[in-house]
Amino acid sequence: MKNILSLTTPSFLVNLDILENNIKKYQTLANENSVQLFPMLKTHKSSEITKLQIEAGAEGVLVGTLDEAEAVIKNSGVKKVMLAYPVIGDSNLDRVIKLNNSCKLFVAFDNEIPATELSKKLKTNKISYQIIINTGLNRFGVSPEEAVNLFKSLQKYENLVFKGISTHTGQVYGFSKDYIEEITKKEIDIMTLAKNLLIEVGANIEFVATGTTPTFEQAIKSEEITISRPGNYVFFDAIQVALGAAKEEDCALTVLATVVSHPSEDLFILDCGSKCLGLDQGAHGNSLTKGFGIIKNHPELTIIGLSEEVAKVKKDGDTKLQIGDIVQIIPNHSCSAANMTRYLIGHRNNTVERIIEVDIRGNSRKRILD
Numbered sequence: 001m002k003n004i005l006s007l008t009t010p011s012f013l014v015n016l017d018i019l020e021n022n023i024k025k026y027q028t029l030a031n032e033n034s035v036q037l038f039p040m041l042k043t044h045k046s047s048e049i050t051k052l053q054i055e056a057g058a059e060g061v062l063v064g065t066l067d068e069a070e071a072v073i074k075n076s077g078v079k080k081v082m083l084a085y086p087v088i089g090d091s092n093l094d095r096v097i098k099l100n101n102s103c104k105l106f107v108a109f110d111n112e113i114p115a116t117e118l119s120k121k122l123k124t125n126k127i128s129y130q131i132i133i134n135t136g137l138n139r140f141g142v143s144p145e146e147a148v149n150l151f152k153s154l155q156k157y158e159n160l161v162f163k164g165i166s167t168h169t170g171q172v173y174g175f176s177k178d179y180i181e182e183i184t185k186k187e188i189d190i191m192t193l194a195k196n197l198l199i200e201v202g203a204n205i206e207f208v209a210t211g212t213t214p215t216f217e218q219a220i221k222s223e224e225i226t227i228s229r230p231g232n233y234v235f236f237d238a239i240q241v242a243l244g245a246a247k248e249e250d251c252a253l254t255v256l257a258t259v260v261s262h263p264s265e266d267l268f269i270l271d272c273g274s275k276c277l278g279l280d281q282g283a284h285g286n287s288l289t290k291g292f293g294i295i296k297n298h299p300e301l302t303i304i305g306l307s308e309e310v311a312k313v314k315k316d317g318d319t320k321l322q323i324g325d326i327v328q329i330i331p332n333h334s335c336s337a338a339n340m341t342r343y344l345i346g347h348r349n350n351t352v353e354r355i356i357e358v359d360i361r362g363n364s365r366k367r368i369l370d
């Protein structure tokens with residue numbers, strides 16, 4: 001079996017022991033707190049990793065795109081799928097209706113227009129929906145009071161069945177670890193208020209769903225939260241490390257690269273650029289990361305710049321690095337990095353074990369020909 005150091009570079013690696021541990025850890029915590037796990041798939045976009053999450057006990061999945069939903073239903077045997085965002089438009093809604101026939105689907109609304117369009121197209125079939133609540137990210141979602149109005153106005157559509165409320169406190173990425181508790185508390189308070197106001201007007205709430213990787217552990221302790229939908233936890237990354245939500249040894253995804261040049265005393269060039277690592281330095285205003293990824297076992301090195309295919313690395317202090325050396329880089333944002341490749345090379349203790357296809361990326365099928 002091949003050692004990862006003999007692989008061609010750049011290569012995308014996934015440490016299978018770490019991946020499996022991350023999946024198991026989050027599933028166990030969810031089980032211990034009687035919370036159902038619906039992992040968000042946008043992090044890995046892989047049917048095979050979805051299967052691992054379902055086999056570990058996930059109740060269903062959360063998808064960011066219809067492509068993800070269609071592929072995992074077919075390839076991973078997933079039975080319950082939540083759409084993270086509202087969908088509108090003729091051809092997109094046709095796809096939603098098809099999905100609804102092949103799994104237990106939960107669509108998401110934060111205004112009436114997509115609901116009206118979907119209801120018209122559905123005719124007599126029924127579809128389950130959730131209302132998205134804004135708990136501070138200020139992206140999708142309505143306030144608890146607006147949720148009541150939306151619920152009331154959607155009641156005229158007999159084919160739309162209200163099931164619950166959901167939120168995503170992505171703003172946590174714009175702060176440091178010290179704010180995680182405060183943000184989670186605010187999220188739970190707002191979701192509890194929304195739930196209670198909806199119950200007062202006769203809504204039957206089957207679930208209250210939240211989820212980000214950094215807030216997961218605190219949010220699931222609340223009795224109010226019944227579903228959690230984290231995504232990044234499968235791989236973690238340098239942003240989570242900078243935030244204090246993970247350690248370097250929790251990061252499963254790395255990019256393998258070779259030192260191809262040493263143009264000056266303190267500079268090195270690697271053969272992986274923004275088309276491997278992505279240009280993310282943080283999400284939602286986060287600027288805690290240093291450079292464009294962590295070069296493992298080389299604290300003296302910082303990736304100070306990326307061209308498309310190469311990285312510029314600066315040393316600060318002594319280094320043994322030489323032209324021809326191979327390094328492993330933890331990307332700043334693993335969700336973006338995994339989306340840059342068709343496959344990941346799964347290894348254990350540096351020995352290659354198997355290929356994991358990243359098969360559910362957008363446009364991975366030529367849909368226009370359908």
Ligand SMILES: Cc1ncc(COP(=O)(O)O)c(C=O)c1O
Nearest residue numbers: 040084168212213229230231232
């Ligand atoms: C609606 C929603 N839920 C959950 C997640 C997962 O968050 P994280 O990757 O921080 O775990 C995301 C991420 O973009 C999201 O948009």
